[in-house]
Amino acid sequence: MAHPSLDSWLSYIESQHPAEIELGLDRGLAVLQRLDLSRPKHKVITVAGTNGKGSTCTLISSYLVRQGYRVGTYTSPHFLRFNERVALDSQPCSDSLLMEAFAVVEQARGDIPLTYFEFSTLAGLWVFSQQSLDYWVLEVGLGGRLDSVNMIDADVAVITSIALDHMDWLGDSIEVIGREKAGICRPGKPLVNGMYQGPASIAQVAAEQDAIYSEKGVDFRTEVTASGMEFRGFGQHLVGLPLPKLPQENVATVIAALIQAEVKIDHGILSQTLTETTLTGRFQQVANDPVIYLDVAHNPEAAGTLVQQLQGLGRQPIAICGMLKDKDIASVMALLENSFASWHLLDLDVPRGSKADHLKQYLPAALTHQYSSMAEALAVASDEARKEQRAIVVFGSFITVTEYLSLN
Known part of the structure; x- marks a missing residue:
């Protein structure tokens, strides 16, 4: 079915499923298999958490782009334009490319009903698969284990924070919510826990999945000194880093995620990223x-x-x-x-x-x-x-x- 504009497509996909939210991977995975998407040249970095997901994704993507890599970033929600959700090298995707993606997903899904978020996620992934990108940076929408973004196996999983939110969907305790969010990790792949003394369920899931687990305050940390910020972790010691424009508590997690993704840390590029990167609506x-x-x-x-x-x-x-x-x-x-x-x-x-x-x-x-x-x-x-x-x-x-x- 052809639609004359992106707004027309968005109205259409909003009407294709009776529920605004319906967690689960079966529908999306069935369509994903039909799409037969290619992965990025290097890594998929998937970020979950109650707060800090957007800032973390933005800083990771901004650093990678400054390093000269081609990067697809998928985030939600958007503010003024849907295109904000699907970014190529930190720039919103064009209407025409998104419309093409929706048409491909529509044809592939057949009679499988998709929620707005499932449809959007599959379209974003299709866009990335067409662009010969080096990295995908994917922000989980809600939870982790059953979120549509988790259709894609993460090479590096990141958890920014856990708090009591969306309890109707994720559970009524920090430990239960932590287990849901840790469901984005994969066997033999890094899981970066960006919390000091977070719920024990995150480490438990990592052990059950045989993931490579690291935790803020144990394996890596940042502190503010007279000369700026200092990072220690994974055998690296970075000094004199500037304070960021985005929330400071995410910096250690961002650096840890990049290191676990086997990205070389350049002090100058990292400093530029911290001082220049902003994000709508973060103070x-x-x-x-x-x-x-x-x-x-x-x-x-x-x-x-x-x-x-x-x-x-x-x-x-x-x-x-x-x-x-x-x-x-x-x-x-x-x-x-x-x-x-x-x-x-x-x-x-x-x-x-x-x-x-x-x-x-x-x-x-x-x-x-x-x-x-x-x-x-x-x-x-x-x-x-x-x-x-x-x-x-x-x-x-x-x-x-x-x-x-x-x-x-």
Whole structure:
């Protein structure tokens, strides 16, 4: 079936399966076998975790591209354009190539129903297989073991963090969620655990799968010194590394993943990668009058990181916040309640979106204001920010950040 535009294709694939999410590999693997895709020349690096996946994928891909390699990067979700999910050498894929990929997957699937994410993942993998790439860097969408990205065997598996999120799908304890995410590892291949003292289930799965296991704090680490950052691990000692623009806690994991992928570490290229690589919505400054930051923090672990980042601003900022109702709103608000001078709460007009009135119950009433649109919230918050010389932080969901970006 031909479609005249990428938007038409996206509308079509959204309608092909009754469930937005249905974990499992059987459907995707059946279509993948029909596609008969080739692998990259060197390695597939697959990244799972509750937080930090996007930053880790971006830093790994950015370093590899700077080294002169050809790299395909698959991430999700996107902000403004679907093309953001499928990148070639750190640049979004063209509409025409994605449309061709969707047509190939549509023909190959026959009568096999695919979810939006399964269809998208297969299309992204097909694009990569056509490009004679050196590396694929794949971000897991949800969980690990049963996520569509796990259709492809990883040469290096990476876990960035484990926290209580998506519990309806992944389980209600850190140990259970850790086991699900560790399901991306393969026998005889490296599994890099990017957590200090993470759940024991990750090492257990690695042992069961006979994977080559390494753990932050045991096999590798970074620390901040007077001369910058220092990395130790796998027989390597790197000193004088600059602090990154992206979250610092991911740097050790990125370097470890590159080493385990048998990539040579060049101090100069790594330093350039750390100082120049940015990612939308990761405490990203996007405006100066007033100063505005965007952050996709939407669970307690990410909220804790945001608290630390806000301390560097000096004067308490102003919040524009919208969240999904299936997130741990109470814990996020409890962590951030004392970090903002005022709260401008936003209705998210999507099926899982929370209303501002629901968010308000977790905060001091005197500090809250409610809005039905980002435009209205931003206008009022901006006036307040200019008068009081404060910054604005837009956060709470990828959707909240997207609503800001769509206005600008």
